[in-house]
Amino acid sequence: xxxxxxxxxxxxxxxxxxxxxxxxxxxxxxxxxxxxxxxxxxxxxxxxxxxxxxxxxxxxxxxxxxxxxxxxxxxxxxxxxxxxxxxxxxxxxxxxxxxxxxxxxxxxxxxxxxx
Amino acid sequence: xxxxxxxxxxxxxxxxxxxxxxxxxxxxxxxxxxxxxxxxxxxxxxxxxxxxxxxxxxxxxxxxxxxxxxxxxxxxxxxxxxxxxxxxxxxxxxxxxxxxxxxxxxxxxxxxx
Numbered sequence: 220x221x222x223x224x225x226x227x228x229x230x231x232x233x234x235x236x237x238x239x240x241x242x243x244x245x246x247x248x249x250x251x252x253x254x255x256x257x258x259x260x261x262x263x264x265x266x267x268x269x270x271x272x273x274x275x276x277x278x279x280x281x282x283x284x285x286x287x288x289x290x291x292x293x294x295x296x297x298x299x300x301x302x303x304x305x306x307x308x309x310x311x312x313x314x315x316x317x318x319x320x321x322x323x324x325x326x327x328x329x330x331x332x333x334x
Numbered sequence: 335x336x337x338x339x340x341x342x343x344x345x346x347x348x349x350x351x352x353x354x355x356x357x358x359x360x361x362x363x364x365x366x367x368x369x370x371x372x373x374x375x376x377x378x379x380x381x382x383x384x385x386x387x388x389x390x391x392x393x394x395x396x397x398x399x400x401x402x403x404x405x406x407x408x409x410x411x412x413x414x415x416x417x418x419x420x421x422x423x424x425x426x427x428x429x430x431x432x433x434x435x436x437x438x439x440x441x442x443x444x445x446x447x
Binding site: 250252254259260261262263264267274275277278308310317318319320321322323324325326327328 | 338365366368370376377378379380383385422424426432433434435436437438439440
């Protein structure tokens with residue numbers, strides 16, 4: 220079946236602009252996660268949704284970052300007033316359920332470059 | 335701050351040899367552990383999950399877990415050049431409602447033909 224999909228695959232934006240990154244999870248997966256990966260580092264957690272609600276947003280670096288999942292499927296990560304330090308690969312993952320024993324599967328990522 | 339430590343490598347092994355990748359973690363309450371493979375320019379791909387102490391085998395891969403020592407390892411038998419990638423150890427955080435993964439920085443494996 221289809222895996223996690225993310226769009227766009229690449230996004231170049233100017234400092235100060237607003238961007239939206241989209242994630243479409245595996246069909247039937249109720250839990251959705253956003254991570255960010257910088258060069259030479261492992262992915263770092265940003266936010267996790269169970270259904271429509273953000274169950275844990277403790278990884279969002281500041282209030283310029285916001286994410287929604289209005290219908291419990293597709294999610295959008297929104298970044299306001301982008302800064303050069305926001306440049307990274309943004310990864311989305313989904314799992315059948317949250318909790319122990321459920322594996323997270325990653326999408327191909329969106330490479331964000333802020334110039 | 336929950337931490338996952340891996341040797342960054344690079345780890346070089348000859349084709350056909352066993353590659354051994356190691357990981358330690360700080361969250362003593364963690365119950366779920368994962369190994370992901372990441373090719374250059376690609377996203378992480380899940381290759382193994384392990385939840386109980388001991389060994390778990392899947393093809394050429396064996397994951398080993400020792401919760402008392404807070405240690406997870408991955409053995410790759412009969413290493414192939416196509417195994418050359420970065421291997422990420424991930425630990426699911428413990429605590430109510432906290433299902434995020436904490437990743438190590440990854441170990442870069444190079445299999446020499």
